[in-house]
Structure formats: C-alpha cells, structure tokens
Amino acid sequence: MKLTILGCYAATPRTITNPTSQVLEIKNRLFLIDCGEGTQVQLRKNKVKFSKINHIFISHLHGDHFYGLIGVISTFALLGRTTDLHIYGPKGVKEIITLQLKLSNSWTTYNLFFHELESNESEVIFEDNRVVVKTIPLKHRIYTNGFLFEEKPAERKLNVEAVENYNIHIAYYQKIKNGGDITLDDGTVIENEKLSFDPIPPQRYAFCSDTVYNEAIIPIIKEVDVLYHEATFLESEAALAQKTLHSTAKEAATIALKANVKQLVLGHYSTRYGDINVFKQEAETIFPNVLSGDDGTCFEF
Numbered sequence: 001m002k003l004t005i006l007g008c009y010a011a012t013p014r015t016i017t018n019p020t021s022q023v024l025e026i027k028n029r030l031f032l033i034d035c036g037e038g039t040q041v042q043l044r045k046n047k048v049k050f051s052k053i054n055h056i057f058i059s060h061l062h063g064d065h066f067y068g069l070i071g072v073i074s075t076f077a078l079l080g081r082t083t084d085l086h087i088y089g090p091k092g093v094k095e096i097i098t099l100q101l102k103l104s105n106s107w108t109t110y111n112l113f114f115h116e117l118e119s120n121e122s123e124v125i126f127e128d129n130r131v132v133v134k135t136i137p138l139k140h141r142i143y144t145n146g147f148l149f150e151e152k153p154a155e156r157k158l159n160v161e162a163v164e165n166y167n168i169h170i171a172y173y174q175k176i177k178n179g180g181d182i183t184l185d186d187g188t189v190i191e192n193e194k195l196s197f198d199p200i201p202p203q204r205y206a207f208c209s210d211t212v213y214n215e216a217i218i219p220i221i222k223e224v225d226v227l228y229h230e231a232t233f234l235e236s237e238a239a240l241a242q243k244t245l246h247s248t249a250k251e252a253a254t255i256a257l258k259a260n261v262k263q264l265v266l267g268h269y270s271t272r273y274g275d276i277n278v279f280k281q282e283a284e285t286i287f288p289n290v291l292s293g294d295d296g297t298c299f300e301f
C-alpha cells in the first residue's frame with residue numbers, strides 16, 4: 001500500500017503548499033482522493049501516470065478539495081483519453097462539472113460516470129475482486145464523506161512440501177488456496193491448515209478530512225493500518241476548530257488512539273502555523289505512531 005500526498009494544506013493554494021489531494025496505490029489499483037486546485041500539476045511533479053487514474057473520490061464540495069477536478073477531467077480529454085473515468089462525490093458534483101463542460105463546449109473524449117453520494121450511513125461505493133471502498137460519514141459545514149479502502153482477503157498460500165508429500169493432484173490446488181480440506185483416496189481427510197499457510201492480512205486505509213472531532217467514525221475505522229485524519233488546528237485554537245467544524249492535532253490523535261489504529265498521518269494544516277512539526281508534537285502526546293503528511297511525501301505501508 002503506497003500513499004502519495006499531493007497536497008495537504010487547508011484553504012488557499014500557495015507557492016509552497018497545495019490544497020488536499022492524494023493518490024493511494026493498493027493491490028495494484030490507483031485511487032485519486034480529493035482534487036484541490038493544482039492537482040494535475042502535482043500529479044506530474046510526483047510522476048503519477050494519468051492513464052492509471054480511473055476512480056476519483058471527492059470528500060466534499062469545498063474548493064480546497066475539488067477545484068482541481070475540472071482541470072484534471074479536461075486535461076484527460078485533451079490527451080485523448082478513451083478509458084472510462086468514475087467520480088464519487090456528494091450530490092451536486094455532476095451538475096457542477098457538466099455545467100462547466102457544457103458552457104465551454106468541451107465534452108470529454110471518454111465516458112464520465114458520476115456516483116453521487118447522499119447517505120449519512122457508511123456504504124460500499126466501489127468493489128472489484130481486490131478492493132472495497134466504503135464511505136465514512138463525517139461532520140463538517142457541508143455534506144462530507146471520508147473513504148475507507150480495504151483490500152480483500154488474499155488466497156491462502158499453498159504449502160508445496162505438504163501437498164507433494166500427500167501426493168495431492170494439481171487439480172485440487174485452487175480448492176486448498178480457497179481454504180478447503182482434501183479427502184484422500186483412502187478416505188482420510190487432510191485439514192486445510194496442514195496444506196496451506198495464512199495469507200498476508202489485508203490492509204486498510206482510512207481518509208478522514210474535513211471533520212470536527214467525531215467519535216461516531218470510530219467503529220468504521222477501528223484498527224485500520226493507516227488513518228489519515230485532518231489536523232487543521234492546534235489545541236490553542238480548539239474553539240476555532242469547533243466553530244469551523246475542523247479538528248485539532250490532539251483530537252486527531254485521540255480518534256487514532258480510541259480506534260486503535262496502527263499509524264496516524266496528519267494533514268489539512270491551517271497555514272497560520274509556520275512549522276508543521278508542531279502538529280506531530282501535539283499529536284504524539286496522545287498517540288505514539290504519528291507521521292506528518294506533507295506535499296510530495298510518499299509513504300509505503
């Protein structure tokens with residue numbers, strides 16, 4: 001699982017920082033999460049192939065999370081893309097994007113599918129044979145979802161030595177990988193555990209931005225491998241966080257602790273603070289495994 005942070009600062013883009021966007025590579029699938037202004041430039045800088053992006057997830061319709069979307073969609077068309085593109089985002093995203101395409105008379109060269117979200121309950125919005133994506137309903141000033149990316153459990157690993165010892169025919173290998181027991185010609189049943197090894201446990205990544213401190217998300221993100229949680233402010237600005245429905249670094253860490261996640265990644269920093277290390281320091285007083293997200297950082301988990 002590889003996470004590339006393209007941008008992780010709140011509000012306006014600056015020469016040195018970018019608004020929210022990130023690329024998650026999981027089980028050889030590539031997902032673009034949020035698409036703040038400048039995302040296509042950041043994709044180029046970080047050498048992410050445009051052609052590998054087939055699914056874009058938009059958390060909410062504040063500008064710092066989607067003003068780059070029309071740019072990405074248009075550039076894909078200018079490059080002659082023919083592959084389908086799927087956009088998952090709040091109801092209204094289709095209207096906004098199609099209005100821009102219509103008034104500029106620049107319809108795409110490829111099929112554009114919108115999957116509009118309205119539910120306040122967590123729901124499955126994408127699924128294939130390797131990955132499932134669910135929404136994480138967040139509490140913010142407008143309708144907002146985080147996203148939970150889950151690998152599907154892998155097949156069990158064949159214990160080659162054991163299957164050869166029992167003289168099991170190759171035709172049964174898939175059954176063993178699927179967890180099945182094997183009955184030999186003499187009627188003896190060989191339990192699956194003797195013929196295979198446990199697969200690598202599936203990994204899970206939770207993206208949570210923007211949101212006020214909200215314990216309702218804990219059951220959905222419980223024990224994820226990596227939690228990205230917004231930390232717009234420090235505790236010194238807790239009142240402002242409450243008022244604008246954002247979180248502090250301490251609150252992000254508290255969610256990480258209560259959800260018993262393995263790793264916390266911080267982001268969506270207000271640009272009022274000169275040094276982002278202060279967010280990590282504050283979070284570490286509550287939860288030990290904290291990483292500071294920053295534009296252009298790439299984490300492998």
Ligand SMILES: [Zn+2]
Binds near residue numbers: 011020065210
């Ligand atoms: Zn934001």
Ligand SMILES: [Zn+2]
Binds near residue numbers: 062140210
């Ligand atoms: Zn917002």
